[in-house]
Amino acid sequence: MSTPVLPALVDVAWLRERLDDPSVVIVDATTHLPIPEEGPYVPESGAESYRAQHIPGAVFADLLTDFADAASAEPWTVPSSEQFASAASALGIGDGATVVVYDQLEGFWATRFWWHLRLEGFDAVTVLDGGLPAWKAAGAPVTDAESTLTPRVFSGKRRPELLRSTADVAAALDDxxxxxxxxxxEATYRGETTTYARQGHIPGSVNLPVFSIRDAETGDLRPVDELRREFEAAGLLDDGTTVVTYCGGGIAATGIAHALALVGRDDVAVYDGSMTAWANDPSLPLVTGAEPR
Known part of the structure; x- marks a missing residue:
């Protein structure tokens, strides 16, 4: 495991002290995912929310367009490294920059961009604990003013070991x-909902709900020592084990990957297509109920 350039998580006080540092690039990665009463969900850009209010100086990363593969059947699919580098450079993300990512919601859009930057070989990135809600709760300023973009050269190199495709996951089922x-x-994991084309979970996978790692009242991550004990009990910190997280579409899965990095496991891979891709392929197996221990 590599040694991170800076902590994977920082608090409001840390960022407030650096608001005027030109090397710090603050990124709002908000995306909206309204859940309709009927029919599939339709994700929406967070650009309007960003324009209404954001941390002073923050730039907006559109995870639905600029940082996604438009040709993919699933939203948010990882684009080419060339597309990512171009979009990141335009926002001022690149050599010499320290990136602080936040979102205006549960924090998983921020961890998605954190993971995506690391996938593309950029380590100088951290997540603001609690995102914009924590920032505002602390009395820190917000603005609707347009931020100045200062392009940088992005020279990262992709780490393919942090990404899994459907074919990769299928090939490792017996590993x-x-x-x-x-x-x-848990209900979705067990197949007790109607969320996807087919219900259940990928054979052999364990269930660790991502919302359990956050304080229900504040939205902040729970104490790292508590998380470490839970991860150890689930076997996620075992030597010689390759951990691959997945969710519905590759977003919430990065929340667990980020939490694992906080306890020293920064080599977690994410299945990008997740259940959206897996359940849409009738040739792939699904299991309902709980896995035997």
Whole structure:
């Protein structure tokens, strides 16, 4: 495991002290995912929310367009490294920059961009604990003013070991050294909902709901020592084990990957297509109920 350039998580006080530092690039990665009463969900850009209010100096990363593969059947799919580098450079993300990512919601859009930057070989990135809600709760300023973009050269190199495709996951189903982690709620994991084309979970995967790692009242991550004990009990910190997280569409899965980085495990891979891709392929197996322990 590599040694991070800076902590994977910072608090409001840390960022307030650096608001005037030109090397710090603050990124709002907000995306909206309204859940309709009927029919599939339709994700929406967070650009309007960003324009209404954001941390002073923050730039907006559109995870639905600029940082996604438009040709993919699933939203948010990782684009080419060339597309990512171009979009990141335009926002001022690149050599010499320290990036602080936040969102205006549950924090998983921020961890998605954190993971995506690391996938593309950029380590100088951290997440603001609690995002914009924590920032505002602390009395820190927000603005609707347009931020100045200062392009930088992005020279990262992709780490393919942090990404998994459907074919990769299918090929590793019988690999005892690969631990698949489903981060959805227990009912969805067991197949008791109607969320996807087919219900259940990928065979052999354990369930660790991503919302369990956050304080229900504040939205902040729970104490790292508590998380470490839970991760150890689930076998996620075992030597020789490759951990692959997945969710519905590759977003919430990055929340567990980020939390694992906080306890020293920064080599977690994410299945990008997750259940959206897996359940849409009738040739792939699904399991309902709980996995035997």
């Amino acid at each position: 005892p050294s690969t631990l698949l982690v489903n981060v959805l709620d």
